[in-house]
Amino acid sequence: MQPEYDVAIIGGGPAGSTAGILLAQAGRRVVIVEREKFPRFHIGESLLPYSVATFDRLGVREELDRWAVDKRGAEIATACGSRVVKFLFENGFRLRHRRAYQVERAKFDQMLLDRARTAGAEVREQTAVERVEFASDAVTLHTSGGVLRARYVIDASGRNAVIGQQLDLKQPLPHLRKFSCFAHYEHVQRDCGIEAGLTRLVSAEGHWFWLIPLDDARTSVGVVMDVDAFKAAKQSPEETLDRVIDASPVMRERMRDARRRTPVHAIGDYSYRNARLTGPRWMLAGDAAGFIDPIFSTGVFLAIHSGEQCADALHAVLAKPSRESRLFARYERGLRRVMDKYLRFVTAWYQPEFIEVFTSPTQKFQLAPAVNAVLAGNLGNDFGIWWRMQLFYLIVFLQRHYPLCPRLESRAPAQAQAVAEVS
Numbered sequence: 356m357q358p359e360y361d362v363a364i365i366g367g368g369p370a371g372s373t374a375g376i377l378l379a380q381a382g383r384r385v386v387i388v389e390r391e392k393f394p395r396f397h398i399g400e401s402l403l404p405y406s407v408a409t410f411d412r413l414g415v416r417e418e419l420d421r422w423a424v425d426k427r428g429a430e431i432a433t434a435c436g437s438r439v440v441k442f443l444f445e446n447g448f449r450l451r452h453r454r455a456y457q458v459e460r461a462k463f464d465q466m467l468l469d470r471a472r473t474a475g476a477e478v479r480e481q482t483a484v485e486r487v488e489f490a491s492d493a494v495t496l497h498t499s500g501g502v503l504r505a506r507y508v509i510d511a512s513g514r515n516a517v518i519g520q521q522l523d524l525k526q527p528l529p530h531l532r533k534f535s536c537f538a539h540y541e542h543v544q545r546d547c548g549i550e551a552g553l554t555r556l557v558s559a560e561g562h563w564f565w566l567i568p569l570d571d572a573r574t575s576v577g578v579v580m581d582v583d584a585f586k587a588a589k590q591s592p593e594e595t596l597d598r599v600i601d602a603s604p605v606m607r608e609r610m611r612d613a614r615r616r617t618p619v620h621a622i623g624d625y626s627y628r629n630a631r632l633t634g635p636r637w638m639l640a641g642d643a644a645g646f647i648d649p650i651f652s653t654g655v656f657l658a659i660h661s662g663e664q665c666a667d668a669l670h671a672v673l674a675k676p677s678r679e680s681r682l683f684a685r686y687e688r689g690l691r692r693v694m695d696k697y698l699r700f701v702t703a704w705y706q707p708e709f710i711e712v713f714t715s716p717t718q719k720f721q722l723a724p725a726v727n728a729v730l731a732g733n734l735g736n737d738f739g740i741w742w743r744m745q746l747f748y749l750i751v752f753l754q755r756h757y758p759l760c761p762r763l764e765s766r767a768p769a770q771a772q773a774v775a776e777v778s
């Protein structure tokens with residue numbers, strides 16, 4: 356019996372909707388199975404410029420221009436405010452895309468799922484996939500709403516990673532055992548003009564904060580710390596968030612008049628990878644393929660990127676099934692390369708030397724614009740970016756032994772203050 360769908364997609368977040376829209380636009384029979392009813396709260400609100408080309412393909416760029424916050428870059432400050440560095444994408448190294456968006460995820464995810472419906476995908480909300488059965492000619496999804504069959508399946512179920520769990524592929528990243536708590540606030544102090552739309556990261560000893568503007572009134576505020584530090588303090592997520600905000604002069608000042616408008620949400624131990632990203636008749640996309648850390652806002656970018664790559668690969672495979680192993684292997688190689696790149700960057704962020712170099716950027720050799728380009732999502736094999744990043748990592752390594760850049764206050768109390776505006 357012929358399966359009723361060409362592709363079944365588990366999860367209607369950014370990865371699943373992206374794949375669903377593109378496959379439906381290409382005329383494939385697609386079903387997206389989503390366990391929640393949208394709109395629903397989700398974290399991951401700061402997007403990267405290199406998703407914009409995909410937004411054009413998805414047909415949602417104009418809608419985003421209408422309601423999303425215009426994000427031109429990011430600012431990174433130390434907790435006491437002694438060092439502040441701004442990255443504006445317009446100054447990134449050979450960047451083709453120089454603007455991104457900050458979005459409320461409930462609205463963004465609903466927009467993408469609605470777009471999948473209008474493109475022709477069938478969407479089944481409030482339906483959870485419990486198990487996937489693989490056969491040589493099809494996959495069968497056992498869901499809370501019955502059984503459905505498709506020729507291929509994309510697992511885009513986020514950190515729930517349905518196939519990763521089922522096949523025991525998930526591999527935690529022990530050096531990134533983090534805990535995060537966050538909420539939406541009103542009356543958080545903002546800067547003026549385009550600076551109002553920047554992502555703000557505040558680096559403190561042992562933890563860091565984000566401030567992401569969601570619209571004219573609301574700001575997403577969260578903190579990331581070691582799981583062990585959270586447990587040792589024996590406080591609730593609410594108490595933890597209040598305590599660490601109060602302990603940081605920069606955060607205290609920005610949050611002086613702030614009022615919390617949502618409950619405090621908490622997530623722990625979220626970083627992992629999968630031993631495999633593809634197999635016979637299945638592909639993993641977005642967080643279901645792996646999640647590294649939220650520091651550089653790469654999650655939704657990777658979700659959209661991998662959803663797009665899965666859709667293009669499957670469209671070609673459906674036309675010519677003999678291409679499956681070659682195209683799946685290419686997808687897996689490409690996504691691993693990108694994840695490795697960001698994992699190296701994220702791992703470095705948690706070393707004090709990295710913050711010292713990062714917040715004292717040099718204009719020499721255009722190192723700061725190259726870092727800026729990677730943070731914008733420029734994943735091409737540009738040699739100009741590659742060698743600059745190697746040099747950047749070498750400086751971070753040397754900083755461990757020789758203070759090439761000013762030490763952080765916590766490591767050298769007498770350090771002079773440095774404020775830098777970077778291009």
Ligand SMILES: Cc1cc2nc3c(=O)[nH]c(=O)nc-3n(C[C@H](O)[C@H](O)[C@H](O)COP(=O)(O)OP(=O)(O)OC[C@H]3O[C@@H](n4cnc5c(N)ncnc54)[C@H](O)[C@@H]3O)c2cc1C
Nearest residue numbers: 366368369370390399401484512513641642649654655658
């Ligand atoms: C603290 C924190 C802060 C973050 N900040 C950022 C940020 O600023 N910028 C950024 O880009 N990223 C950020 N991220 C990452 C971002 O949240 C994710 O990378 C992104 O949401 C991944 O999209 P996705 O489509 O893969 O998965 P999701 O968005 O999680 O979507 C998966 C969907 O699958 C559904 N699902 C799950 N299980 C099943 C099932 N069994 N059956 C059916 N449906 C199912 C879920 O309901 C969900 O709707 C952050 C993450 C964390 C933890």
